[in-house]
Amino acid sequence: MYLADSRSTGSRGTEAAVVPDTPPVRRPAAVPSTVLALGAVSLITDVSSEMVTAVLPLYVVAGLGLSPLGFGLLDGINNGVGALVRLAGGHLADRGGRRHKVVAGLGYGLSALCKPLLLLAHTLPVLSAVLAVDRTGKGLRTAPRDAMISLATEPAHRGRAFGVHRAMDTTGALLGPLVAFAVLRATVDGYDAVFAVSGCVAVLGVLVLVLFVPRRIDAPADAVRRPPPPEPVRPPQLREAIGLLRRPELRRLTVCAALLGLTTVSDSFLYLLLQREGNLPAHLFPLLPLGTAACFLLLAVPLGALADRVSRRLLFLAGHGVLLLGYGLVLSPWHGVPAVIAVLVLHGTFYAATDGVLAAATAAVVPARHQGAGQALVGTGQALARFACSLAFGAAWSLWGGRTALAVTAAALAVSAVVAVFVLRGTAETPTPDEVPA
């Protein structure tokens, strides 16, 4: 890359070619093609699903002429079911000689199937049901996908690999609404066209998975030097999957993820607070998630790579420190657009430093044959804790008001972070030596 660049600049070209800036051996290993393929699948799938998410409110209000308030009332139930589905997805993927691709494919397929069904849903209950199935597909595929990323990547580079995946995923999420509104513009309120195009895009995502993600994820080339122990022929049992929590490293990680998740205010509450406390003009509200996503997108890869070099746990904890700073900023008297931007940058940094990094840290403490279940356990623990936090935060808001609720949560986050530092301190980033990690 730099050769081509330097040649184009003329005289400096020969110099650069003779004296390279970095010796080739220190160049980071390329991101495995499986990770890129999975990233592409996520990118394409997110374009598809965010297309729907972007136009859904407009479709419901303007297209169907319905009042959508109270829509999503079943979200609590969906969340519980979603958590169970995620656990099941992770466990099923580990069974039968690693069926990660099959289970992930089912998840992506299920969501793709929902897009044409949207064309037929003309009432809120039916629409909610279709979206619930869509989300079930998402729950099913998450753990197997993260397991495949772990299995395909050399352990030392997993942070960066997950960073690349999350960046591609977020790119899709940012592109989706643009595609959706382009279609809507071309068709003048052609919501059916948006759903049809979204369905085509979703099918393409499934196809890329089928064609370009190997059925059996081979360990990366470097790992061949140290041959893995023969895998037991017997598929992992459910009891074993639950028994994963007896592993001290995984237990500690799950406890910390859940503990910190319990004090992580959901995005929607944070945005609501930013708007109400910061006197942000109401019409800027829809832009808030974009700010977080853009920052997440930019920082996911560098922070993932940093996690590989420093320590994933350290970065995971530091990310929560950044979140704490963000809470502090919301509570501070500094208001206005620059303050809001600063909070969003901190919020995006938090995601970049924790989302893929946690998956990478999990991968390191779970044996290869349990990658799916391990990812599912930690991910579910975190998701359920965050949901519990949302319920508690909503109640606290009603009791004390939003500001006080956030101040209490910030204090709890600080305590949780200190506890997490102690829990994670001194533990090795690898599993107990009885089994070699994936």
Next chain:
Amino acid sequence: MTRTPRLVTLLVAVLLLGAVGTGSVLYAAHRSGMRDRQQADGPTVRAGTVSLRPTAGRRLLVRNLAWGPHRDEIATVPADDPEGPRTASGVKCLRFHAAAGTGICLQAVHGALEDTYRAVVLDAHLRERHRFPAAGIPTRARVSPSGHMVAWTVFVSGDSYAGPNFSTRTAVVDTRTWAIDDNLETFHIVKDGRTYHAADTNVWGVTFADDNRFYATLATGGRTYLVRGDVTARTLTTLHRNVECPSLSPDGTRVAYKKRVKGLSPDAPWRLYVLDLRTMKETATAESRDIDDQALWADDDTLVYALPGDYGSDLWTVPADGTGTAHRLMTSAVAPAYLG
């Protein structure tokens, strides 16, 4: 499979899926093109001058939904001949209301990246006096009887902690000073006699009593309430449960509203009711279908409201006292306002 057949498969799939996607877009574009052509059996719509000033006869203003070049424009018909020829103003609004020479028009602005919305205050000639950015998809709009105050409600959707969720933003503007309260949720809420705050409060459907007092819906904790609002004091006080989209009668004694009736299908949960504000007695109207609109009082005894129709929606009318039957007032119209 080796690399080449996989790439060929992908290419073929991209072409096929691209064809399906393009086809659906072209079909939808063609269909929307049809909507710009005059409907054969539709009402006559002519371009003309629409004024909010008092004229000889009483008039009804609506957003015209009949297919043709004037679709979505604010149009007027004589109040006693609603199915007669419509005069279209050239001003397009998603939601509209007018009183005493002031109009409020909620419009979509089709930007390069996505749609944004604005609330435009119109003068008696439907010219823009002032505009405000709106936070989401327009749903309700009202002008106070004096024409001094305007209010509107939009839907916003944030990604909640558990998937898509909708909430409302309601704004009130004093057109004499252009002072705006762009989120009534920040008002001091008194619920059942006590100060109340919650993250899940939503306010929508303002109907003005005068230039300071109004009624609206407050939703929180899965319930809805009729609230009395005070613009100067910035307060909302709950009065009655299970009231949505209130509409105050011209004499100020009753409120017509959507009531969520127990035992009905969740698809169609609302019926049109009238609440007497002195006795708090509820009366069901003779309209037995699900309604999802902020009703309008044609006079002290008659309600007008929109129901789904062949071209989006039609306007229907029913007596406010629970007697009589509902009948259709005009086809292909929404967002009515009476002048004069």
